[in-house]
Amino acid sequence: MSPQTMESRWSPSIGMLGAGFMARTHTHAARLAGASLASLASSSLASAERAAQSLGYARATTADDLIAEGLDVVHVCTPNTSHLDQARAALLAGSHVICEKPLATSATDAAELAELARSRGLLGAVPFVYRYHPMVREARARIACGDKDAVVTVSGQYLQDWLLGAQDDNWRVAADAGGPSRAFADIGSHLVDLVEFVSGDRITRLVATTRTVHAERNGQEVATEDAVALTLELAGGGIGSMLISQVAPGRKNGLVLEIAGSTESVRFDQEDPELLWVGRRAGSLLLRRDPDTLSADAARLSRVPAGHAQGYQDAFNAFVADAYDAAGGGTPEGLPTFADGLRAAQITDAVLASARVGNWVEVSEA
Template identity: 65%
Template sequence: MVSVAHASASTPSIGILGGGFMARVHSRAARSAGAALEVIATSDLAGSERAAAELGFATAADPDDFFAHPVDVVHVCTPNRAHAQQSLSALEAGSHIICEKPVATDSATAGRVLERAEELGLGGTVPFVYRYHPMVREARARIRRGDTGALLTVDASYLQDWLLDPDDENWRVDAGSGGPSRAFADIGCHLVDLIEFIAGQTITALAATMRTVHPRRGGVPVSTEDTVALTVEFSGGAIGSLLVSQVAPGRKNGLVIEIAGERESLRFAQEQPEQLWLGRRAESRLLVRDAESLSADAARLCRVPAGHPQGYQDAFDAFIADSYAVFAGEQREGVPRLADGLRAVTVTEAVLRSAAERRWVEVEQP
């Protein structure tokens, strides 16, 4: 019997910083993994009390008093600018961390978070949860065992439309809250992480261009980008093109990756996560999720029988369960760690530099 992602002897106590959408996703996943939901803090005590009542936490804390409540794991689900300091505070308090991306808005600070965790012997993970779709693991396994042959090209995009109109606003639009990059730091980093995870190769150089489609939102000037296009080179010799947009009408969460090898192509689309397209010169076919026919790593993430769809929350639940397991000293495959979070910030900085200087740039390697 293949071990499943949510099977672990660890039942940690947890606290969450933040009370928005991601805090809700984290809390559902934590409950699924058997964690004790101890304390939550939002921007003020009244908000903390509402969130505790809604999400089932034992204690609502004022944000200044959050770390007076010791827990095994702190989930950081606040705006980007707060991530690094809150992560460092959690580590100093003796807690492992699960920090929403980006770990920090610059690579030097993200590196300090990683270094401090290592110094204290504590763990940290980052929710690159698209790794946890079983068909993503199957694509990775096929490349690893050589089914595709040498990789040639990557064609990938991540398209959304939730910031399509000039009156669409969100804290991420403000560089003061979200950091110097928006579209790429928010969703482009997921795309890069997933490509590198599946392909087993890293981006070594890139040429990027970006646009701010709406220079003002709600009457306020905007400095962060709406769209990004990249040409990339990989460590194994493949080349590729990536498109990222938060202003693509009709696209809700259109993350699509197609990787072509010498013998076989693979295509994964996050909005149809139960299938993997396989293409060869003589044929093409759809491989559907069925634990009986998948690699061991993909099969362990199948939480329900074939024909019963799995989705985003299932992937998130598996990520959280794996995080708790590795914090408890267990071995789990493909868990995105703080080093992966640092990698995402490093690539984001390369994208910003390339776009600003209008040239190819080398990407620092892990």
Template identity: 50%
Template structure:
């Protein structure tokens, strides 16, 4: 077994052996980022023999007969399986001494996610969660704008993450079933990105929230639907700033409309994921668009700006940068802003709070 422990030097990048658990779109996305980072993708195990064969063909790597067999050959593993399997598979990898990249949600409950974060903190393994929108250069520029005091005292926040891939009654996939996807669907899937990005840019936490959720279609195919299609939140930040967040997977025409706006007493800023090359900066006397040009960026934003201005960067570049930072951490470097299992557990805590508030109608405290 090729394991990392306190007695072993971290392998050079080209020697890092990486496996993928799961198939489908996210497995392909992870595989692309693994290869772009220069590591060896040695194999895949999906949920069953047929799906493993399909994933093997899609990724161009051997299929393994079990998760255990794959783990025995790896230094690190990427978990892209259905949500309900994340906690068990990530824990198994950590127990085997491997570094782990685990898709969000880290687990289907805050309790399980917290246990995983604790397990990761007690090991020397690197354990990260792909909150990859942190890796757009203009997100890092927005964060630097806040850190440098240019925003001023935070007054209000506004965010939305809108999609339409579950818009019609005929739209369905495994996430609809709580046994596979967990008790939350839209918020666990994309709301987790929204709250992570908000707290990352703002540099402070949501301390309480009030939420309501809705289900667009009570039945999809032969499956009764118990998980939300949309969630609307009122939030209060640690500084006292207030705001609104909207998450939906049933907004017609919206494909991946993730937007964050922070307004302070000196300026405001807005980032739109569908226009990742730009950052809007607002002031009472003038508003402007800052485009991605390395000479105008903070050091961390410039670090992630890997092609010249005018050559668009996007989602796959952000994903590759996240994986590269994970592997840098495996080499005992300390890249700034790497989302860890603690961040994954935080998102699960907020997801549980959304469900609790929607059920009770109460404000829920969320400052851990």
């Protein structure tokens, strides 16, 4: 991938399953990476035709027909409970797959997809795109330079308010479309992915509690959680806490991660992604993104010179370019794959299990 253009070394022909916000975000990144926009399918042919025209796809079609084309890459941006069947079918048709998170609504189903991609020698990627902020990579590099067991504590939060009121609704609220977990599977998965990616450590066990603030939304019973709080332990001995909420007034996309090592802390705030706080007992630092002074991996993802802000779409562009590069035979650093999607599903299952029984639960590595 070229850090200046985000263009992949391989230019695939792609299909898009879905026509919502995430499909548009994927499409912008795909176009910038040099992909050929072949086919788009949505919930109806009329919806697909409108989206295909708007986004620049050559044709609108049905999901089954799109998958049967055997395109180079299929992007799955449909409701969560459809991910398993659609990603499986695309892999069996010989396509590389980029599937929105959660990869599946259970660890068992996610494991099936991860094994299928591995056995067929195909790329399966999941857009944990916050990995692609350069200052996240800088935090990771700094922690990697420390002692093996240097992580002492981790704390994180991911707070939003878009489902604050009982009148606020979305397909993710219903378990038959979004799956058994909402807030954690939707946004908590990003946070736990960052914890393990940045720290280089694994969550071994946790205790969690969930809360559903609104028992009904627009007259329909709600079976999924609005908020989650959890305490965790890492394999290396570190401990931590997390708070995830989609009902936090005033918070739009408040993803914050702080990791304390034995001599230095790092703190990243997604709403201010050009900065990384480096905490020291004496002489703390506030680093601004500058490719001339960052670690090699962070500098690679710095698309524009220092002083020119990068944001969410830039991170997404870099992820898609890396995914196409990997599908074409490259080995980009830090690409989140179906194995990472499986890992997030394992942690989500542990969170739900802990909330049900009210005790500590081991996180499966199976």
